[in-house]
Amino acid sequence: MSLLVFYLVVVTLGILSMGFQMLGSRLLSPxxxxxxxxxxxxxxxxxxxxxxxxxAGGVISNLEGAARRRSQLICALAAVVxxxxxxxxxxxxxxxxEIAVTAVLPGVLASCLAxxxxxxxxxxxxxxxCVQFLAQRGTAPGKASGLVYGVSTLGNxxxxxxxxxxxxxxxxxxxxxxxxxAVAVLNLAALLRFxxxxxxx
Amino acid sequence: MKILRCILGxxxxxxxxxxxxxxxxxxxxxxxYNSLTxxxxxxxxxxxxxxxxxxxxxxAVDLSDxxxxxxxxxxxxxxxxxxxxxxSRVLMIGLGGAGFHRLFSxxxxxxxxxxxxxxPKVLELCETRMGFKxxxxxxxxxxxxxxxxxxxxxQWDWIILDAFRGGFVPPHLKxxxxxxxxxxxxxxxxxxxxxxxxxxxxxxxxxxxxxxxxPQVVLFETEGRGNVIACxxxxxxxxxxxxxxxxxxxxxxxxxxxxxLDLTALKAERMAIPKKQVERARLLTDDFSPVEFLDAMxxxxxxxx
Numbered sequence: 001m002s003l004l005v006f007y008l009v010v011v012t013l014g015i016l017s018m019g020f021q022m023l024g025s026r027l028l029s030p031x032x033x034x035x036x037x038x039x040x041x042x043x044x045x046x047x048x049x050x051x052x053x054x055x056a057g058g059v060i061s062n063l064e065g066a067a068r069r070r071s072q073l074i075c076a077l078a079a080v081v082x083x084x085x086x087x088x089x090x091x092x093x094x095x096x097x098e099i100a101v102t103a104v105l106p107g108v109l110a111s112c113l114a115x116x117x118x119x120x121x122x123x124x125x126x127x128x129x130c131v132q133f134l135a136q137r138g139t140a141p142g143k144a145s146g147l148v149y150g151v152s153t154l155g156n157x158x159x160x161x162x163x164x165x166x167x168x169x170x171x172x173x174x175x176x177x178x179x180x181x182a183v184a185v186l187n188l189a190a191l192l193r194f195x196x197x198x199x200x201x
Numbered sequence: 202m203k204i205l206r207c208i209l210g211x212x213x214x215x216x217x218x219x220x221x222x223x224x225x226x227x228x229x230x231x232x233x234y235n236s237l238t239x240x241x242x243x244x245x246x247x248x249x250x251x252x253x254x255x256x257x258x259x260x261a262v263d264l265s266d267x268x269x270x271x272x273x274x275x276x277x278x279x280x281x282x283x284x285x286x287x288x289s290r291v292l293m294i295g296l297g298g299a300g301f302h303r304l305f306s307x308x309x310x311x312x313x314x315x316x317x318x319x320x321p322k323v324l325e326l327c328e329t330r331m332g333f334k335x336x337x338x339x340x341x342x343x344x345x346x347x348x349x350x351x352x353x354x355x356q357w358d359w360i361i362l363d364a365f366r367g368g369f370v371p372p373h374l375k376x377x378x379x380x381x382x383x384x385x386x387x388x389x390x391x392x393x394x395x396x397x398x399x400x401x402x403x404x405x406x407x408x409x410x411x412x413x414x415x416p417q418v419v420l421f422e423t424e425g426r427g428n429v430i431a432c433x434x435x436x437x438x439x440x441x442x443x444x445x446x447x448x449x450x451x452x453x454x455x456x457x458x459x460x461x462l463d464l465t466a467l468k469a470e471r472m473a474i475p476k477k478q479v480e481r482a483r484l485l486t487d488d489f490s491p492v493e494f495l496d497a498m499x500x501x502x503x504x505x506x
Contacts, residue, residue: 034373
């Protein structure tokens with residue numbers, strides 16, 4: 001049962017990341033449009049966040065005791081606070097960036113970095129830690145890595161499809177950003193609890 | 202067997218002959234924004250954009266008579282004359298094949314007709330295949346329409362919104378906030394003109410959203426095509442929903458319009474606002490604009506309604 005909940009948390013992590021990308025496109029479009037150049041910047045920002053988050057998460061997963069717990073808490077807080085900033089001030093921030101940066105591409109990139117880079121990087125730090133969590137409980141490292149990234153990617157797919165075809169047609173983007181924040185708080189709380197549990201599942 | 206071969210041979214020969222006569226050329230271009238097709242048949246050149254329902258006719262020009270309005274709804278865009286009969290400064294968001302431009306510039310040679318087009322390839326095809334040449338009075342800005350409206354401070358007499366991407370309108374050009382930005386760039390007696398498509402869920406949301414910004418909205422339904430042109434003004438008086446208050450359109454340009462644009466027939470295209478459906482429709486805002494799911498276009502300017 002615990003293992004099932006663990007994978008549910010991993011799936012939700014994937015949903016939060018890629019669903020956020022679809023919401024991000026809707027935040028940007030009133031200011032910069034929704035053409036392919038905007039999508040290129042958006043996707044690149046998310047991939048950069050996945051990359052840096054994964055590397056940072058790899059380092060954190062090998063820290064010892066208190067340092068690891070402190071790093072986990074910092075990442076979780078960074079994710080929650082930055083998601084809250086996006087939900088509360090995201091539209092106003094993009095508006096200000098659009099005024100301050102007149103060239104389109106730098107404006108889009110600055111907006112993507114300001115709104116999406118930190119939360120997605122922070123969320124991504126937990127994937128390697130989930131691998132470490134399974135490995136420490138007897139799953140072979142290769143298998144643990146395959147399971148976590150496979151399940152997380154299924155979450156990514158669910159996040160894209162759910163957000164695009166169910167949530168955006170029925171809810172305001174601002175409402176969805178608050179839902180994202182609430183789900184992230186719950187999911188990260190559950191994840192921190194798992195990662196700090198020394199007993200085997 | 203011989204008879205069958207003869208019939209097949211004749212069929213192939215006649216098909217080849219028909220193809221040679223009908224299609225001078227068909228070219229396809231994939232740009233970063235669109236999948237475009239240019240087809241020349243005789244002197245007529247059509248610009249089409251591929252979408253999930255096939256090809257949508259964006260624009261057409263008859264090179265032997267460039268002033269002719271080939272696509273029916275471009276005639277209806279001139280309904281703006283009833284509301285602002287002296288269009289000195291006109292902003293057109295969406296260049297297409299510049300099907301509207303030639304007659305307008307002939308009728309109003311001193312007026313500024315500023316176009317905004319996102320796709321550079323559309324402008325290139327317009328210039329190289331459709332005989333359109335931007336001039337000082339007909340400049341084209343290559344940028345997003347909404348960004349242009351925000352950054353350019355000109356007060357326009359007409360703002361025409363006719364931006365489609367393969368049959369769909371970008372969501373950020375359909376919201377209350379965007380219409381407010383347009384209203385802010387309209388002169389006091391200016392008119393906002395938008396090309397809508399009836400028979401879609403989006404249609405009623407469109408009207409509701411335009412009405413949320415502009416106190417007076419009049420619709421014109423292009424005969425048999427499913428296009429509806431919305432003309433909206435930001436003043437309350439006189440009551441422009443009453444045709445008797447519409448401007449008597451200048452006779453000075455009647456000779457240019459003759460045989461190409463019948464303003465009396467255009468007046469008859471006026472249609473009532475479908476109030477019940479509009480009441481039920483959802484307002485489109487920057488925060489809620491599921492335009493793709495409301496189906497922007499079910500017809501494609503070519504077929505019967």
